[in-house]
Amino acid sequence: AQTVTQSQPEMSVQEAETVTLSCTYDTSESNYYLFWYKQPPSRQMILVIRQEAYKQQNATENRFSVNFQKAAKSFSLKISDSQLGDTAMYFCAFMGGTSYGKLTFGQGTILTVHP
Amino acid sequence: DGGITQSPKYLFRKEGQNVTLSCEQNLNHDAMYWYRQDPGQGLRLIYYSQIVNDFQKGDIAEGYSVSREKKESFPLTVTSAQKNPTAFYLCASRKEGRDFGYTFGSGTRLTVV
Numbered sequence: 566a567q568t569v570t571q572s573q574p575e576m577s578v579q580e581a582e583t584v585t586l587s588c589t590y591d592t593s594e595s596n597y598y599l600f601w602y603k604q605p606p607s608r609q610m611i612l613v614i615r616q617e618a619y620k621q622q623n624a625t626e627n628r629f630s631v632n633f634q635k636a637a638k639s640f641s642l643k644i645s646d647s648q649l650g651d652t653a654m655y656f657c658a659f660m661g662g663t664s665y666g667k668l669t670f671g672q673g674t675i676l677t678v679h680p
Numbered sequence: 681d682g683g684i685t686q687s688p689k690y691l692f693r694k695e696g697q698n699v700t701l702s703c704e705q706n707l708n709h710d711a712m713y714w715y716r717q718d719p720g721q722g723l724r725l726i727y728y729s730q731i732v733n734d735f736q737k738g739d740i741a742e743g744y745s746v747s748r749e750k751k752e753s754f755p756l757t758v759t760s761a762q763k764n765p766t767a768f769y770l771c772a773s774r775k776e777g778r779d780f781g782y783t784f785g786s787g788t789r790l791t792v793v
Binding site: 571667 | 711713715720721722723724725728730736738768770772774776781782784786787
């Protein structure tokens, strides 16, 4: 079974600065997908970024980028130029290539952006 | 606009009662999922369905039941056998194939009173 671990229950950052959220996972599969989801106080889940394991290039989406280290099974999220609207719970999630679309989530990291 | 709708937003259950959470999507997505969210534990999979009239247990299916009679609908029943049902419940859907992105509903907060 896959496991996803987020070791930082809470993080804080000043507006306009950069913060990195950590995620590690464990799997025996070679084909899989990794995601970061954002859950603001409204509790609506929003996809931030996704990475396909077979792609060596790290995914980027505007101010959000990942550092995907396949051998180390690490998938960290970097948020640049942090904004107050980035305040949310962030979940790392894993989807195996043969898992019928099931997601395995980490425990979440609460990120607070201070003005 | 297409989307996924969960209702009600808040639900209160008395001890020993069964309650049903609604999940409807008009995205023509094949697969649907139910997750439970508790503080400090992330989201855990309850049930999932890839096609109509078929569904599979997830990691924490005990005390829950589902049906998938229509492609658009995937209701979740929380039975009296679920001893700790107070949680936030999220429904999601996904189109099969290479488009592996999820669409989530806005959730239902269930509280036992």
